[in-house]
Amino acid sequence: KAGVTQTPRYLIKTRGQQVTLSCSPISGHRSVSWYQQTPGQGLQFLFEYFSETQRNKGNFPGRFSGRQFSNSRSEMNVSTLELGDSALYLCASSLRQAGNEKLFFGSGTQLSVL
Amino acid sequence: DAKTTQPNSMESNEEEPVHLPCNHSTISGTDYIHWYRQLPSQGPEYVIHGLTSNVNNRMASLAIAEDRKSSTLILHRATLRDAAVYYCILSGSGGGADGLTFGKGTHLIIQP
Numbered sequence: 001k002a003g004v005t006q007t008p009r010y011l012i013k014t015r016g017q018q019v020t021l022s023c024s025p026i027s028g029h030r031s032v033s034w035y036q037q038t039p040g041q042g043l044q045f046l047f048e049y050f051s052e053t054q055r056n057k058g059n060f061p062g063r064f065s066g067r068q069f070s071n072s073r074s075e076m077n078v079s080t081l082e083l084g085d086s087a088l089y090l091c092a093s094s095l096r097q098a099g100n101e102k103l104f105f106g107s108g109t110q111l112s113v114l
Numbered sequence: 115d116a117k118t119t120q121p122n123s124m125e126s127n128e129e130e131p132v133h134l135p136c137n138h139s140t141i142s143g144t145d146y147i148h149w150y151r152q153l154p155s156q157g158p159e160y161v162i163h164g165l166t167s168n169v170n171n172r173m174a175s176l177a178i179a180e181d182r183k184s185s186t187l188i189l190h191r192a193t194l195r196d197a198a199v200y201y202c203i204l205s206g207s208g209g210g211a212d213g214l215t216f217g218k219g220t221h222l223i224i225q226p
Contacts (some may be wrong), residue, residue, distance in 0.1 A: 004157075035216070042216060042217060042218045042219070043158070043201070043216035044216075045215060045216075090157050090158070092157070092158075102160045102163070103150070103158075103160060104160070105156075105157030105158050105159065106157050107155075107156055107157050108157050
């Protein structure tokens with residue numbers, strides 16, 4: 001069974017641009033969660049999608065958005081990039097809503113904003 | 115949200131047992147205790163989880179205090195591949211990934 005796939009693996013953008021990251025969950029998993037990881041703040045929850053609906057959202061500005069498609073694949077978008085958005089973005093999938101489910105993480109997308 | 119407290123780092127020798135502590139004094143009755151670990155340049159991977167009773171799997175054991183205000187992840191025989199950041203997190207049974215709040219974790223160093 002293929003694991004969680006995130007693309008691209010690395011990305012370099014400049015301030016003010018926007019970016020879209022993609023996540024393909026494990027086959028059969030319906031929940032996808034997104035996390036931002038930085039050296040200073042650690043792993044922070046962005047949002048969770050289940051059956052194409054956003055179920056939970058972390059404490060991030062509206063520049064961070066996401067969506068989930070009918071095949072459970074998910075994208076997250078960051079608009080008007082800032083230097084502080086440089087981070088490793090991780091997605092995780094689970095069979096059901098992620099409350100006490102086992103999460104399976106991808107290897108992440110490393111975003112650098114110059 | 116219930117929070118966890120872990121030491122920033124711990125060091126152990128290869129082939130010896132490792133006990134990683136976690137305090138969660140504000141845990142609610144329905145919160146599960148999860149442990150994940152993150153190897154360099156990888157996303158976190160699930161290690162173990164439990165509610166009240168001690169749990170064992172092929173990777174580790176989880177010992178939960180009787181009052182559930184603390185727990186310990188036990189690696190029975192550490193190898194160099196166990197060097198990673200270990201996260202202890204709580205999640206509610208009601209669902210929602212916001213219950214999985216990762217802190218800074220414990221950086222486990224294994225000496226050969």
